[in-house]
Amino acid sequence: MSSITDTSGLTQLGAATALPASPDEAKLERVPNPHPALAYCIRFAAPEFTSLCPLTGQPDFAHLVIDYVPREWIVESKSLKLYLGSFRNHGSFHEACTVDIARRLVDTLDPAWLRIGGYWYPRGGIPIDVFYQTGAPPEGVWIPPQDVPGYRGRG
Template identity: 45%
Template structure:
């Protein structure tokens, strides 16, 4: 069942146009648009040096070799300069990889590169903490800029 059909099945709670609008806001259309469009960002509310920690525990992509799904948690720590990423935009950006055949290393670097380019933070670290496949645990860490403020990462034991 697609998200759109789920919303449409809610019947009297939502009109068809309201349900379709929600499905477009959060479903396939929103994810596809996020992949191509610039990320929504907001001005940083402070000139102080501070750290933002984001975790997306529902990451999925496809193994480039087998096509089977890979699962993991994407962790982003960054010290903003002028911009912060809007959280829904971040979620949709990460979800945009769900049907892409991409390696753990490539996706972790791609996430860092896009956030570095669009947010221009003082420093950023992206960690791809992937669930085991074939008994092998993979944790990829990519850093750029001044990352001295970031705490040590504790990998998910799964």
């Protein structure tokens, strides 16, 4: 059985698209879920996420893992990549970046469930991990562990 996804409203996929200057300018696009009657988990991992410290302007680095169970919509992956890339010149604390990404996805997709793990590399010698989820995951859906180890430095 084959599912065809309606891509008629997309503006970025299949076209040269510049990296947005900020998360507010980024256009997060969605497409209809090809399997809306099924409960399943979608995962995006962004192991090279970057943003800027809002005070020093120095770069911050994180490994983000986003899991969600869709309802009617799924995120279009190129728009997600561009949205996440728009944080490269955006000054924001780790907690704000992580939770803002989750809330924007929830606002755009209205998923049955969403969680994000923001595994941030040390700043000032202290790694900061930020976790957010919308509630308990739906029953019967396999939600694999994120399996991102805590920062251990050199060993």
